[in-house]
Amino acid sequence: MNSLSAVFFYEWRRTLTFARLGWWFVLAMFPVAITFMIRRQPRFAAGMRPDEIATVWSIVFYLLIPSVCCMLGVFLNAAPAIASELEQRSWIYLATRPRGVMWMMLGKFLVAVVWAVTSAVLSITLATIVSQMDFAAWRGAETVSEGLIRLFSSSLTETLYSDQSPAIFRTWWTMVRLSILSACAYSALFLMIGASFPNRSMVFSVGYVALVEVVLSLIPAVINRITVQYRLRSLMINWADPVRRDQMQGNMFFKYVFADGGNTEQILWLIGLTVCFLGAALLIAEKREFTSAAESDI
Numbered sequence: 001m002n003s004l005s006a007v008f009f010y011e012w013r014r015t016l017t018f019a020r021l022g023w024w025f026v027l028a029m030f031p032v033a034i035t036f037m038i039r040r041q042p043r044f045a046a047g048m049r050p051d052e053i054a055t056v057w058s059i060v061f062y063l064l065i066p067s068v069c070c071m072l073g074v075f076l077n078a079a080p081a082i083a084s085e086l087e088q089r090s091w092i093y094l095a096t097r098p099r100g101v102m103w104m105m106l107g108k109f110l111v112a113v114v115w116a117v118t119s120a121v122l123s124i125t126l127a128t129i130v131s132q133m134d135f136a137a138w139r140g141a142e143t144v145s146e147g148l149i150r151l152f153s154s155s156l157t158e159t160l161y162s163d164q165s166p167a168i169f170r171t172w173w174t175m176v177r178l179s180i181l182s183a184c185a186y187s188a189l190f191l192m193i194g195a196s197f198p199n200r201s202m203v204f205s206v207g208y209v210a211l212v213e214v215v216l217s218l219i220p221a222v223i224n225r226i227t228v229q230y231r232l233r234s235l236m237i238n239w240a241d242p243v244r245r246d247q248m249q250g251n252m253f254f255k256y257v258f259a260d261g262g263n264t265e266q267i268l269w270l271i272g273l274t275v276c277f278l279g280a281a282l283l284i285a286e287k288r289e290f291t292s293a294a295e296s297d298i
Helices: 002-015 018-039 050-078 081-087 091-096 100-131 144-154 167-196 198-218 222-226 228-240 242-248 252-257 263-287
Strands: none
Touching: 002 018, 002 100, 018 050, 018 100, 050 100, 050 167, 050 198, 050 228, 081 100, 081 167, 081 198, 091 100, 100 167, 100 263, 167 198, 167 228, 167 263, 198 222, 198 228, 222 228, 228 263
């Protein structure tokens, strides 16, 4: 564990540069900016009930934060994990240390997850406030300030896990959990791709996401059940909108786009995918013979 903590803090300090912090801030503010622009639309939510507005915001936040920002966050840190060591000619040193490659991979995995999750938590916190999801609708409040007072006073008696809790808190807690699961799964996935194709890790990662996580995950067939998006999407509808989930259970389209199992089953699937991806990445990195020589040197 000392080796893991040493790698983690070393890699974490390397992310505290102006360029990396700038990207961290951009990823955090991008969903907030999109939320602000949607909220400023003059006819947004016209004629919609509060529960329908909450559903729309849940979908928007899910697409922007766990699906895009978390994926991009871990992509920037995990995909080039091995390629960066090869370029710096430090791979030989890692390979000759006891479990050096394993600790390096695990340390970079944790750094990518923490980097993406912290950005996502800030993003969803600001985005839910900007959306004003429950401020005016919760229990008859007529102004934003009154809605805030009633919202936070109600949170003292309602729990985040309750279906009767304010939608803004339920949505926030849902997105935080989804962001953690998304960051872990995609970080392990990009590490595996980076170990398999170190020289073209980012290209193959983008191709995999576009083909599998975007296209195949939306195809109503058995193949979409092995994708991360399928499990995250199912947890989103279960946690953020349990009432609408129950209404959609009888729809034939529902069974192919969302999993009909419980929350525990979806979480176990995501944990299993993460372990498989990470295990494959470690195995490939340990067994494969990499060269740190540049193409011009060969």
